Amino acid sequence: MDSPEFQLDWDRERRTGVAEAVFCQGKSPDQIECIVEAALTDGRRLLLTRLSGAAHATLRTGTQDVLDYDPSSSTAVLGGGIALAATGIGIVAAGTSDMAVAREAQRTLAFGGHRAEIIADVGVAGLWRLLARLDELRACRVLIAVAGMEGALFSVLAGLVAAPVIAVPASVGYGVAEGGKAALSSALASCAPGLVVVNIDNGFGAAAAAIKMLRAAG
CATH class of the missing domain: 3.40.50.1970 (Rossmann fold)
Incomplete structure (x- = not known):
């Protein structure tokens, strides 16, 4: 269930062709935790951007464990990878x-x-x-x-x-x-x-x- 502080737009990919993503810069650890929990509850994949190493380190161990975090790009993916196509x-x-x-x-x-x-x-x-x-x-x-x-x-x-x-x-x-x-x-x-x-x-x-x-x- 969405918190009053955020609403996840799961229909975005169908509507626009680009999947929902969460911009983490400026969000508190608690807000990021709640967003990840909401996506997990709904069984959704989710991209998190601008998640600094310092911010990632403040997340609970359980949350860190479910995220594929890449410090070189400050991004994290919830839900694992999918098959990639060479689309040009x-x-x-x-x-x-x-x-x-x-x-x-x-x-x-x-x-x-x-x-x-x-x-x-x-x-x-x-x-x-x-x-x-x-x-x-x-x-x-x-x-x-x-x-x-x-x-x-x-x-x-x-x-x-x-x-x-x-x-x-x-x-x-x-x-x-x-x-x-x-x-x-x-x-x-x-x-x-x-x-x-x-x-x-x-x-x-x-x-x-x-x-x-x-x-x-x-």
């Missing part, structure tokens, strides 16, 4: 520092049954690294690109592939690039047609957009 989604990370956001996207896709490889450390500082993977990139139906600093990867990638590119500015950088604002501005101001942009560090949102694109394409 790829993830590109400009640098190793962008991997947390890329893995959040990957885990979100896996929760929905989509297998997605991460092509990592292919930022434009060494353009040959990206070009060496171009055949793989061009085989994808949708690409999620994660980059911080100046975010130049977004325009370069979108100018090389036919697939739609979803840009995820990452809060990686310092000075004028601090907090991902420079990468966000770069993505929004890109001259590469067909580039779409989600919020800073929003790997979950990028994955949801990719799922919707494939759903719309049939």
Whole structure:
């Protein structure tokens, strides 16, 4: 039974194509415990995002035991994994520092049954690294690109592939690039047609957009 503090939207996947997920940042341990208990009672699978290692450590041992927790992406899955299909989604990370956001996207896709490889450390500082993977990139139906600093990867990638590119500015950088604002501005101001942009560090949102694109394409 839902608490007055939350209402789980189990109909969301049928209605929108994207399953219910719980954003844990800002929620108390008791609130997270109640949400997990409600999902368990209903026999539902559930994705939890932005669940920090510190927050995960405060959960009761019994709750931790039923969650598949991944500290590298700050995500947890209740209900176990499902068979993954190669549906044509790829993830590109400009640098190793962008991997947390890329893995959040990957885990979100896996929760929905989509297998997605991460092509990592292919930022434009060494353009040959990206070009060496171009055949793989061009085989994808949708690409999620994660980059911080100046975010130049977004325009370069979108100018090389036919697939739609979803840009995820990452809060990686310092000075004028601090907090991902420079990468966000770069993505929004890109001259590469067909580039779409989600919020800073929003790997979950990028994955949801990719799922919707494939759903719309049939």
